[in-house]
Amino acid sequence: MARKSEWQSLIDDLEAAAATRGAHLTAASPSIDSLAAALHPELGRDQKARRACLHPSASARIELGTTAAAIAAFDDFVDALRLPQTSHTQVAARMQALAATFRCADRALVNIASQLAGVFDNSALNVTLARHDLEGTDLPTEVPLRSWRWPGPPQVGCPCYGGKLSTPPDPRPTTPRPDQRPAR
């Protein structure tokens, strides 16, 4: 009736999730450790003890939702990547902890993932947008076009032709008309 095994399973899952934190995030979220220490399989029998755990649970959620926690989680993520012996599983765990800090702040890491990927790719557009978001710098009024490579030549009116509405030369060989054929 006290659902001892279910409580133990819940505690194991919480401890596994808490283990995804690195050193920085562990220091930034001490309430999770105090919460994990207060949990035990006999909580199903003890209503007062259950109620006493609600406060550290709320504190843990608040701590994880702070900007400092997101920065700490990102530092842990980078620290893990710096070591070549870090396994893929551990890298995934650190990213999961980073995503959890975003979710606790009612945000989603996936929403800024492409922008972050662009910044780490040193993309001029993404770096400019990030600087605009972080430092309030001006956005560029004109985005320079790169030279085309794929899927083919630019179409009529493309600024690559100097902005003129000119037709690109047709590369196909043309068959001369009968009146243009050379006389024999």
Add this chain to the structure above:
Amino acid sequence: MKSFGTSRSWPPDLGAELRQLFSDLKSRHFRGDRLDPHPDLKTMLDELDVWLADTRDYQQWLARASGNR
């Protein structure tokens, strides 16, 4: 195939790996892939709150059930 827990044999540099991981995160989200083996901290705290907020007194039920025997 790499076994679980092996070292990463291809870290070209930190920026390239970060770029790849964040790109993968976005594409996995669009594909609906869930590669995380365990629920994350937010999910577990939500689950725990439901269990902690249970106001039923199981001890009293146990005492009543044993008294009826």
